[in-house]
Amino acid sequence: MKQTKKKPVIEFKDFQFQYFSQAEPTLQNINLTIYEGEKVLLAGPSGSGKSTLGHCLNGLIPFSYKGEIKGSLKIMGQETRDMDIFELSKKVGTVLQDSDGQFIGLTVGEDVAFALENDCVAQDAMRENVQKVTDIVDMGKLLESSPFELSGGQKQRVSFAGVMVDDVDILLFDEPLANLDPATGKTAIDLIDRVWREEKKTVVIIEHRLEDVLYRDVDRVIVVSEGGIVADMTPDELMAADILPKLGIREPLYVTALKYAGVEVTPQMKAGRLYTLDIAQVREALLSWNKEQPKRRVNPAGPELLKAEDISFQYTKKRKILRDVSFLIREGEMVSIVGTNGAGKSTLAKVICGFVKEDEGKLYYSGQDMSDWTIKERSGKIGFVMQNPNQMICKPMIYDEVALGLRIRGVPEEEIEAKVDKALKICGLAPFKKWPVSALSFGQKKRVTIASVLVMEPKILILDEPTAGQDYHHYTEIMEFLKGLNSHGVTIIMITHDMHLMLEYTPHAIVISGGEKIGDAGAVDILTDESIAERANLKVTSLYELAVRTGMEEPSSFVQNFINYERGTRSE
Amino acid sequence: MKAKLFDYIDRDNYIYNLSGLTKLVAFICLTFSVMFSYDIRYILFVLILSVVFFRMSEIRFRQIRLMVVYVGIFLLFNFLLTFLFSPQYGVEIYGTTHEIFRFNSRYIVTLEQLLYQITKILKYASGIPLGMIFLLTTNPSEFAASLNRIGVSYKAAYALALTLRYFPDMIRDYQDISLAQQSRGLDLSRKEKTKTRVKNMMNIFVPLIFTTLDRIELISNAMELRGFGKHKKRTWYAGRPLHRGDYLAMLFSIAVLAGSIAVSVFVNGSRFYKPFV
Numbered sequence: 001m002k003q004t005k006k007k008p009v010i011e012f013k014d015f016q017f018q019y020f021s022q023a024e025p026t027l028q029n030i031n032l033t034i035y036e037g038e039k040v041l042l043a044g045p046s047g048s049g050k051s052t053l054g055h056c057l058n059g060l061i062p063f064s065y066k067g068e069i070k071g072s073l074k075i076m077g078q079e080t081r082d083m084d085i086f087e088l089s090k091k092v093g094t095v096l097q098d099s100d101g102q103f104i105g106l107t108v109g110e111d112v113a114f115a116l117e118n119d120c121v122a123q124d125a126m127r128e129n130v131q132k133v134t135d136i137v138d139m140g141k142l143l144e145s146s147p148f149e150l151s152g153g154q155k156q157r158v159s160f161a162g163v164m165v166d167d168v169d170i171l172l173f174d175e176p177l178a179n180l181d182p183a184t185g186k187t188a189i190d191l192i193d194r195v196w197r198e199e200k201k202t203v204v205i206i207e208h209r210l211e212d213v214l215y216r217d218v219d220r221v222i223v224v225s226e227g228g229i230v231a232d233m234t235p236d237e238l239m240a241a242d243i244l245p246k247l248g249i250r251e252p253l254y255v256t257a258l259k260y261a262g263v264e265v266t267p268q269m270k271a272g273r274l275y276t277l278d279i280a281q282v283r284e285a286l287l288s289w290n291k292e293q294p295k296r297r298v299n300p301a302g303p304e305l306l307k308a309e310d311i312s313f314q315y316t317k318k319r320k321i322l323r324d325v326s327f328l329i330r331e332g333e334m335v336s337i338v339g340t341n342g343a344g345k346s347t348l349a350k351v352i353c354g355f356v357k358e359d360e361g362k363l364y365y366s367g368q369d370m371s372d373w374t375i376k377e378r379s380g381k382i383g384f385v386m387q388n389p390n391q392m393i394c395k396p397m398i399y400d401e402v403a404l405g406l407r408i409r410g411v412p413e414e415e416i417e418a419k420v421d422k423a424l425k426i427c428g429l430a431p432f433k434k435w436p437v438s439a440l441s442f443g444q445k446k447r448v449t450i451a452s453v454l455v456m457e458p459k460i461l462i463l464d465e466p467t468a469g470q471d472y473h474h475y476t477e478i479m480e481f482l483k484g485l486n487s488h489g490v491t492i493i494m495i496t497h498d499m500h501l502m503l504e505y506t507p508h509a510i511v512i513s514g515g516e517k518i519g520d521a522g523a524v525d526i527l528t529d530e531s532i533a534e535r536a537n538l539k540v541t542s543l544y545e546l547a548v549r550t551g552m553e554e555p556s557s558f559v560q561n562f563i564n565y566e567r568g569t570r571s572e
Numbered sequence: 573m574k575a576k577l578f579d580y581i582d583r584d585n586y587i588y589n590l591s592g593l594t595k596l597v598a599f600i601c602l603t604f605s606v607m608f609s610y611d612i613r614y615i616l617f618v619l620i621l622s623v624v625f626f627r628m629s630e631i632r633f634r635q636i637r638l639m640v641v642y643v644g645i646f647l648l649f650n651f652l653l654t655f656l657f658s659p660q661y662g663v664e665i666y667g668t669t670h671e672i673f674r675f676n677s678r679y680i681v682t683l684e685q686l687l688y689q690i691t692k693i694l695k696y697a698s699g700i701p702l703g704m705i706f707l708l709t710t711n712p713s714e715f716a717a718s719l720n721r722i723g724v725s726y727k728a729a730y731a732l733a734l735t736l737r738y739f740p741d742m743i744r745d746y747q748d749i750s751l752a753q754q755s756r757g758l759d760l761s762r763k764e765k766t767k768t769r770v771k772n773m774m775n776i777f778v779p780l781i782f783t784t785l786d787r788i789e790l791i792s793n794a795m796e797l798r799g800f801g802k803h804k805k806r807t808w809y810a811g812r813p814l815h816r817g818d819y820l821a822m823l824f825s826i827a828v829l830a831g832s833i834a835v836s837v838f839v840n841g842s843r844f845y846k847p848f849v
Binding site for chain 1: 711712713733734737740745748749751752753754755756757758759774775776778779782783786787790791792793794795796797798799800801802803805806807808809810811
């Protein structure tokens with residue numbers, strides 16, 4: 001195609017990188033060329049080396065993370081080892097994953113200007129440039145706002161503007177979707193696409209949420225695994241190649257659905273994006289598969305466990321964070337609480353745990369009024385696990401960390417050991433009993449925090465974003481583990497904005513928007529209801545869209561069939 | 573909320589609109605002038621000035637209520653302890669004895685001691701509103717710009733601004749962590765013995781330190797990627813050029829400092845005002 005004439009902007013040749021702290025090279029035999037004006041998606045499971053690859057591009061390797069480089073990496077024709085991080089940052093602009101943490105300035109304008117300040121640009125020129133760039137990302141009217149006043153999506157736009165201000169040639173996005181709710185994520189992908197088209201930049205996106213990135217055009221997908229490149233092809237070819245599932249990367253749900261229906265995916269089907277998929281070629285197979293599926297069976301309802309009646313809460317008189325929220329959770333359920341950032345879902349969890357006191361309304365635990373229960377009393381029945389395990393772990397040794405809650409309660413040491421052993425075993429941490437926490441991976445630390453809550457034998461476990469920042473492999477591991485806990489009788493409530501999680505694991509979903517409950521039904525029903533999805537910044541699942549495009553009469557039953565089928569295949 | 577304590581709020585008035593440099597110079601001059609002089613008349617004059625400035629800056633009392641309480645307690649203790657440890661210091665300084673009241677042979681209340689101690693309290697009391705004005709009306713980045721302009725290395729100046737910028741974030745982390753630990757049964761309320769409470773606090777600080785370290789790595793990477801530290805100099809988006817008001821304010825504060833020194837040298841002949849001779 002056009003590529004023959006285009007000039008290469010990124011060229012890896014027999015590239016290898018090894019961190020000084022590690023015995024094996026993290027990257028090996030990397031041969032990769034990215035051409036001017038291309039939009040490329042770098043995908044791979046955690047630990048595959050995709051972030052390391054990104055760090056090589058922006059210069060954090062070797063300037064901040066030390067290690068040995070072999071082979072060659074040229075950016076804009078220049079060998080990176082002959083450049084410093086500042087020269088590189090003029091060519092490659094990086095938007096980091098955590099847009100909150102990289103917000104350096106005190107206001108939007110100042111943050112965007114940061115790179116210019118460091119370049120000694122005069123104040124007038126700086127203000128002009130900042131205005132221009134912030135207008136591109138639709139933040140031009142908010143120059144005076146402080147980071148606390150912005151939403152996650154807006155902060156990301158600011159960091160985006162902050163690298164564009166340098167007029168870089170290459171834009172590198174490191175997991176741009178990680179901290180965004182689904183609808184905001186969609187907008188972010190739209191924005192990246194727009195800038196790519198209008199400003200003619202080369203764009204590299206590192207992300208493992210393939211389906212969400214492929215919502216817009218991508219020229220090539222490069223799949224990284226175990227430090228090497230295993231695929232470099234167009235999205236259409238990739239979907240047909242059957243590479244992703246083997247590597248533990250989630251392929252788009254609609255592609256999985258096609259495979260379940262026995263469709264042999266070929267590049268000609270254009271399955272890279274749902275919107276380009278040639279539906280005529282697959283319609284028959286999908287319809288007949290859908291007809292074959294057995295009807296869903298309804299699980300018998302357990303006794304009432306947690307009931308909320310008209311809960312309202314406000315920090316200040318001006319704005320109610322929660323308004324008349326009522327719900328009922330039965331014993332043995334797995335429930336997700338979903339909604340946008342700031343919708344009030346975390347506050348709801350805080351009210352349930354007793355961290356803050358409801359202004360109106362009542363909470364009942366197995367029919368008992370919880371009004372007078374202290375945090376400590378509640379924590380015996382309801383355990384709370386925070387999103388970031390580093391925010392919970394306070395002991396150097398795993399055993400002590402898990403035992404902490406019991407020791408505080410004055411449980412005799414002999415009993416503690418038995419209970420800790422049990423909790424560690426449930427969490428698959430028994431071999432690590434005598435280990436220090438620092439030797440564990442992020443996912444394992446997460447399980448330590450879950451064990452440290454489980455040890456108090458709560459009936460309900462509330463988890464804040466249990467799978468945030470996890471790739472599909474670890475996601476499945478954590479979720480299957482929680483599923484197992486659930487089958488032991490623990491009722492599980494998850495605060496999340498991961499649609500896949502909600503769809504696959506929680507039959508019951510409560511949707512909060514603007515402090516009110518706007519939906520309380522089966523997850524499938526919620527995710528196929530366009531009006532609820534829109535109000536709560538959720539995204540209708542691609543399965544539903546696939547069903548609609550196929551022309552099915554009951555699209556939501558197709559989604560349900562898919563979930564049932566998938567659960568069936570996984571438990572086999 | 574607690575997180576509001578050091579939050580900079582933008583307002584439009586004379587004090588707010590001064591540049592950070594002006595406020596720094598004024599703060600140093602005025603505080604130094606009261607620290608230097610022990611002349612109660614001059615200190616009262618500066619105290620009145622600082623109260624006037626405080627009104628002009630439109631800082632709300634609830635912004636500083638907590639700080640005022642702590643300062644009040646500190647001043648009270650200072651007053652009592654000074655008397656307890658050196659009840660005759662005033663007599664020593666002023667060289668005369670006007671006895672008012674006698675507890676025993678050591679603790680004699682004299683006019684001299686009273687004057688000395690009141691003067692000292694007023695010194696602190698006039699310095700504190702100035703400090704608060706400075707902290708609460710200065711935009712941290714603009715302050716960093718000002719520090720840089722008077723010769724402080726921009727890296728050091730920026731580090732200071734970043735501390736102010738991330739302070740509210742750290743308080744938020746602290747609150748989150750503290751809640752999670754309380755839910756595991758950690759009691760931080762007064763019901764628990766002090767020793768246990770201190771131990772329990774440790775269980776919050778350890779995760780707080782780790783979270784903060786994570787944050788620091790992220791910020792320093794983000795800053796490096798955007799060219800921080802490339803040149804010997806940098807410009808400032810938030811920097812403000814000096815206006816007439818700034819020069820006037822600086823001149824005025826230098827005059828106040830000069831006045832304080834002049835009063836000591838020419839009027840009193842020492843740092844102390846001696847009404848008793």
